[in-house]
Amino acid sequence: MSLLSRMTAPAARHDVARLVATLLSPHQGAVRTAAPAELPTTAARSKGPALPAGPTGLGTSAARIGRRGTAVAGGGAAGVPELYCPPALRDDRALGEEVNARLVAWAEGIGLYAGRLDRVRAADFGRLMMLAHPDTDDPDRLLAAGKCALAEWATDDYYCDDETMGSAPALLGAHLGLAYAAVDPTHPPLRHARAVERAMREDPVRVALRSGFTHLARYAEPDQLARLHHEVAVLFVGYGQEGSWRSQGRTPEVWEYLAHRQINSFLPCVAMTDVVGGYALPAAEYGDPRVRRAVTMASTAATLVNDLYSMAKEHHSSGVEFNLPGVVAAEERCSPREAVERSVEIHDELVRAFETEAAALSLTGSPQLRRFLAGVWAWLGGNRAWHAGSPRYNG
Numbered sequence: 001m002s003l004l005s006r007m008t009a010p011a012a013r014h015d016v017a018r019l020v021a022t023l024l025s026p027h028q029g030a031v032r033t034a035a036p037a038e039l040p041t042t043a044a045r046s047k048g049p050a051l052p053a054g055p056t057g058l059g060t061s062a063a064r065i066g067r068r069g070t071a072v073a074g075g076g077a078a079g080v081p082e083l084y085c086p087p088a089l090r091d092d093r094a095l096g097e098e099v100n101a102r103l104v105a106w107a108e109g110i111g112l113y114a115g116r117l118d119r120v121r122a123a124d125f126g127r128l129m130m131l132a133h134p135d136t137d138d139p140d141r142l143l144a145a146g147k148c149a150l151a152e153w154a155t156d157d158y159y160c161d162d163e164t165m166g167s168a169p170a171l172l173g174a175h176l177g178l179a180y181a182a183v184d185p186t187h188p189p190l191r192h193a194r195a196v197e198r199a200m201r202e203d204p205v206r207v208a209l210r211s212g213f214t215h216l217a218r219y220a221e222p223d224q225l226a227r228l229h230h231e232v233a234v235l236f237v238g239y240g241q242e243g244s245w246r247s248q249g250r251t252p253e254v255w256e257y258l259a260h261r262q263i264n265s266f267l268p269c270v271a272m273t274d275v276v277g278g279y280a281l282p283a284a285e286y287g288d289p290r291v292r293r294a295v296t297m298a299s300t301a302a303t304l305v306n307d308l309y310s311m312a313k314e315h316h317s318s319g320v321e322f323n324l325p326g327v328v329a330a331e332e333r334c335s336p337r338e339a340v341e342r343s344v345e346i347h348d349e350l351v352r353a354f355e356t357e358a359a360a361l362s363l364t365g366s367p368q369l370r371r372f373l374a375g376v377w378a379w380l381g382g383n384r385a386w387h388a389g390s391p392r393y394n395g
């Protein structure tokens with residue numbers, strides 16, 4: 001069979017034609033100001049294969065989107081203007097509380113954030129998982145994802161940017177190297193195995209990373225796990241980059257900071273969307289450069305939401321803090337208010353680009369890709385809603 005005869009183009013359908021017409025037509029009047037709750041082209045369609053809204057099969061009906069709770073808008077912390085971002089798809093407070101209680105109990109059990117657990121409890125990372133992953137209401141899957149996220153946050157706090165937790169620029173590289181070994185186990189010759197094991201157990205961040213990823217591995221296929229290892233390695237490169245600026249006392253340019261926020265980002269969390277949802281996006285689609293472009297734009301935007309909402313907290317911190325408005329203000333010599341407005345524009349541009357490109361990709365990709373991109377859109381909504389309400393940023 002020739003290569004040409006094996007290549008199959010998807011048959012043109014009405015929805016493809018509609019999308020092409022939408023993309024080609026100039027915006028009629030103003031650009032839409034409120035982001036839709038569901039990513040265009042991924043909502044249930046009247047024709048074509050239906051996209052399951054959650055795990056399918058016997059006993060899984062409880063895990064469908066919208067079964068419990070209601071959609072929630074982001075709300076707004078003082079000083080953060082309206083963002084182009086979908087609303088959270090559900091707000092199941094009881095589920096969030098359950099996941100948060102289990103997460104804090106886990107952290108306590110392994111000695112993570114010892115003496116500061118009240119702040120961890122109040123930040124309510126369980127609620128973040130509940131809001132960001134509306135296509136499951138299995139508390140254990142949400143807990144596994146929450147452990148990984150909290151462990152990644154702890155890596156940042158303990159090693160990178162919180163001197164009161166022991167961070168020191170000179171130690172950063174050594175710490176991150178061992179932290180990565182806690183995620184993707186190192187395999188030393190036998191005579192060194194005990195020393196490695198001791199090192200993995202003696203530091204709460206390493207214990208947390210190892211425990212979190214071991215838990216997640218129950219739900220992830222090997223290629224999904226390899227994908228997450230890659231995203232964590234990239235995250236740690238970003239931590240190192242920030243450490244370098246900090247030790248040099250240098251403020252990056254805006255373009256450089258944005259490239260940084262793509263890697264020092266929520267991507268390791270966003271990339272778990274299918275694992276948490278109970279399906280597997282094929283590796284070839286996750287790695288497709290068009291998918292990667294869309295997903296990284298979304299995760300950068302989600303991370304800029306963090307920059308905007310954490311400004312007040314960072315303003316009161318004693319150390320050097322980086323965020324987009326600060327970098328914009330330094331480069332453009334503008335007021336803090338103007339820098340915030342400019343940062344919002346950058347955020348919104350990324351979200352709109354994701355919306356358009358993901359909608360197009362959804363039409364030609366697999367059902368799993370369609371569901372994954374819809375999940376990323378939902379993640380954006382949950383992330384913004386959490387930042388708008390968490391005492392971590394609104395205290």
Ligand SMILES: CC(C)=CCC/C(C)=C(\C)COP(=O)(O)OP(=O)(O)O
Nearest residue numbers: 149152153156264265266268303310
């Ligand atoms: C959960 C996860 C993958 C985190 C990685 C990146 C990270 C620590 C953030 C996006 C948060 O940034 P920041 O250091 O500014 O954190 P806070 O504002 O202190 O929450």
